[in-house]
Amino acid sequence: MRFGYFDDKNREYVITTPKTPYPWINYLGSENFFALVSHRAGGYCFYRDARLRRLMRYRYNNVPTDMGGRYFYINDGGDVWNPSFAPTKAALDSFECRHGLGYTRITGERKGVRASLLMFVPPGHTAEVHELRIKNTTAGPKNLKVFSFIEWCLWNAYDDMTNYQRNFSTGEVEIERGGSTIYHKTEYRERRDHYAFYNVNAEVAGFDTDRETFFGLYNDWSAPDVALKGASSKSVASGWSPIASHGLDVDLAPGEEKTFVFTLGYVEVPRADKWEKPGIINKKPAHALIEKFSTTEQVAAAMKGLSDHWSRLLSNYSVESTDEKLNRMVNIWNPYQCMVTFNMSRSASYFETGIGRGMGFRDSNQDLLGFVHLVPERARERIIDIASTQFPDGSAYHQYQPLTKRGNNDVGSGFNDDPLWLIFGVAAYIRETGDYGILDEQVPFDNDPKTKTSLFEHLKRSFNYTLNNLGPHGLPLIGRADWNDCLNLNCFSETPDESFQTTGNRTGRTAESVFIAGMFVGVAPDYAFLAEKLGFTDEAKKARGESAKMNDTILKHGWDGEWFLRAYDFFGNKVGSKENKESQIFIEPQGFCVMAGVGVEGGQAKKALDSVKERLDTKYGIVLNNTPYSEYHVELGEISSYPPGYKENAGIFCHNNPWVIIAETMIGRGDRAFDYWKKIAPAYLEEQSEVHRLEPYVYAQMIAGKDAVRHGEAKNSWLTGTAAWNFVAISQYLLGVRPDFDGLRVHPCMGGEVGKFTVTRKCRGAEYRINVKNSGKGAAPKLTVDGKAITGDLVPYAKPGATVIVDCEV
Numbered sequence: 001m002r003f004g005y006f007d008d009k010n011r012e013y014v015i016t017t018p019k020t021p022y023p024w025i026n027y028l029g030s031e032n033f034f035a036l037v038s039h040r041a042g043g044y045c046f047y048r049d050a051r052l053r054r055l056m057r058y059r060y061n062n063v064p065t066d067m068g069g070r071y072f073y074i075n076d077g078g079d080v081w082n083p084s085f086a087p088t089k090a091a092l093d094s095f096e097c098r099h100g101l102g103y104t105r106i107t108g109e110r111k112g113v114r115a116s117l118l119m120f121v122p123p124g125h126t127a128e129v130h131e132l133r134i135k136n137t138t139a140g141p142k143n144l145k146v147f148s149f150i151e152w153c154l155w156n157a158y159d160d161m162t163n164y165q166r167n168f169s170t171g172e173v174e175i176e177r178g179g180s181t182i183y184h185k186t187e188y189r190e191r192r193d194h195y196a197f198y199n200v201n202a203e204v205a206g207f208d209t210d211r212e213t214f215f216g217l218y219n220d221w222s223a224p225d226v227a228l229k230g231a232s233s234k235s236v237a238s239g240w241s242p243i244a245s246h247g248l249d250v251d252l253a254p255g256e257e258k259t260f261v262f263t264l265g266y267v268e269v270p271r272a273d274k275w276e277k278p279g280i281i282n283k284k285p286a287h288a289l290i291e292k293f294s295t296t297e298q299v300a301a302a303m304k305g306l307s308d309h310w311s312r313l314l315s316n317y318s319v320e321s322t323d324e325k326l327n328r329m330v331n332i333w334n335p336y337q338c339m340v341t342f343n344m345s346r347s348a349s350y351f352e353t354g355i356g357r358g359m360g361f362r363d364s365n366q367d368l369l370g371f372v373h374l375v376p377e378r379a380r381e382r383i384i385d386i387a388s389t390q391f392p393d394g395s396a397y398h399q400y401q402p403l404t405k406r407g408n409n410d411v412g413s414g415f416n417d418d419p420l421w422l423i424f425g426v427a428a429y430i431r432e433t434g435d436y437g438i439l440d441e442q443v444p445f446d447n448d449p450k451t452k453t454s455l456f457e458h459l460k461r462s463f464n465y466t467l468n469n470l471g472p473h474g475l476p477l478i479g480r481a482d483w484n485d486c487l488n489l490n491c492f493s494e495t496p497d498e499s500f501q502t503t504g505n506r507t508g509r510t511a512e513s514v515f516i517a518g519m520f521v522g523v524a525p526d527y528a529f530l531a532e533k534l535g536f537t538d539e540a541k542k543a544r545g546e547s548a549k550m551n552d553t554i555l556k557h558g559w560d561g562e563w564f565l566r567a568y569d570f571f572g573n574k575v576g577s578k579e580n581k582e583s584q585i586f587i588e589p590q591g592f593c594v595m596a597g598v599g600v601e602g603g604q605a606k607k608a609l610d611s612v613k614e615r616l617d618t619k620y621g622i623v624l625n626n627t628p629y630s631e632y633h634v635e636l637g638e639i640s641s642y643p644p645g646y647k648e649n650a651g652i653f654c655h656n657n658p659w660v661i662i663a664e665t666m667i668g669r670g671d672r673a674f675d676y677w678k679k680i681a682p683a684y685l686e687e688q689s690e691v692h693r694l695e696p697y698v699y700a701q702m703i704a705g706k707d708a709v710r711h712g713e714a715k716n717s718w719l720t721g722t723a724a725w726n727f728v729a730i731s732q733y734l735l736g737v738r739p740d741f742d743g744l745r746v747h748p749c750m751g752g753e754v755g756k757f758t759v760t761r762k763c764r765g766a767e768y769r770i771n772v773k774n775s776g777k778g779a780a781p782k783l784t785v786d787g788k789a790i791t792g793d794l795v796p797y798a799k800p801g802a803t804v805i806v807d808c809e810v
């Protein structure tokens, strides 16, 4: 069952009912000002940091779900409704929500009135613009009373939802232009040098800024007094909960349409200029921002700018094939999701509150794989930010704050895979750009300027961190956990409320990770290549030697007969082995070891992947482990805390399915790889939306596994490494076009379902048009470059400005 459709021409997903199984959302903004917006206009916006600079209040775990947003109440002769359906839930004659790239347009129609609300953040500005068009579609006149409504958050979203004893007394507003502009200035009198405003480009009949007055005592969102009465109360908030509502009289002749532009903005004022006069805020910066978006022409121009921006970004990789679902994932939605992960990391979604998690060291490096071709200069900056939080011994804080760019211990440190991800990120950046200069960039440890050294030195510490932390079998120690945050082998937690990620009740040097071993072997060739490039021949040689040694160690101590082992626990017992009672096999080492090439020659790779097929594959994707843990194991940690089939305990982690997909292409099995991909790629799941339940245009982190009560149901959409890894899998391995250090590698491995296709790739200033005739056999490709046959699969990089035609038969 579907709840909408893709409109590829306009790069939109069109939701046709307000009753999707969960709020289906979109993101606005791509620089400093961001917003989340659901198909019912719910959500909130913030400046840079979803916790510390939040403009709109949002309620979590609320009933009904998704309360708080930009709401427009229309009173049509006593009949009160919202074009976004919420909050009144008055039935609509038609409803449509178009989520596009950086904007959302919601249109609702009832009893001869059509209202259409466009929301976006204009590039370069710190505001949400709301353009509201209201049309009378009847043959008689309409006299409407229209009320805008937003509720202010008192800036710090965590404090806002907990500290009522203070917050109910601090709220302050100012009102200007008869109510057309409403200012939110809570705490401006003291240490804040910023305020927010909500403006409409029209004269108003009234306004409200006090929530209780607007709703009425004990009323809820669905029937606010003011909207029912059809008249604003001109309330001035003092403490409690400040809001902003404009009251508009909208008289429409038959067929007439009127348009209003609202600006919901954020400004900062230099401390010395804070006040216009005592107690009155300096409104100049607000006026300047309002001026920029006070006409529909300005709105149209800004929307055009936004659309051009996306066309530019998306033109860096595109595919034309006969499979429209494939096209829309690769050309539109997957890169779009990658950019959202770049902006948000794991902070603000409808599964992440925006008050908990900052930027992950591991997460950010992986996200980079998905956005580096879109915004290479920003990827460069991100790499420097991440590396600056690294510790001198190569280890890392698990996360850092976007506002301060400093590492913090909120989710601890000592995740022993973290350091190696930095090499992954840097290698991907250099492959894309050829900017080896970044390796000489001077970067501090733990943000201490006195410790500055070259970025290459950081990579060296990363690489050697693994070598300096090997366990009894010569495999890397796992530390608190590796990629699987929930495999906590030194945690031993028996106390509720203790964090699995920050608690370490045992310190031992026994628990080892086969996954990290695979990563090490996978990243070693890149590290050695970069070392060599800088003239560190000995280091390169050492890296190659250690990698060969680790490869052997994996085959000796990390091989279980039919698949790769997962780990050794604190006591030296095997995890993920046929000897175990439960969870005999895990996905991560199968994917990563094969990606690294371990066992490809000796046949273990094929065996491991066949075991994945046999034991982990389901109709909705590949589960993380099988069988699930049926009870809590203190020696394993959080993984065994989840009921079977959910999250890391045998859920389908869409993040590591692409590792297996890539691994399958490495042994030439494109058909199987493509099949796996289609099971989790959201566009292919659209028809099963009643089962999947989340947005069919973006990946979710997890789909409930075969042992779960609700097999097939997705959770945690948008902010997940799934976006980047699936983009890598489909674009670089299935379609097979990937930048390498010395050229563009063209090596499709898709299976036979998609025959001919063309990939257009811009890289290092040149454009490559790659026409693929795909037999699906997965053999070595035959390439011609501008008509001349070449040997191998590496197309040398052309000069900036060149257009290169590549023909590929495979």
Ligand code: BGC
Pocket (backbone or CB within 6 Å): 411, 485, 486, 501, 638, 647, 648
């Ligand atoms: C989740 C993991 C997540 C971790 C972050 C756990 O509860 O299951 O997916 O990475 O929290 O701290």
Ligand code: NOJ
Pocket (backbone or CB within 6 Å): 346, 360, 362, 363, 482, 483, 484, 485, 486, 648
């Ligand atoms: C989500 C985290 O953000 C990611 O870093 C981790 O690898 C996965 N969960 C698996 O635990």
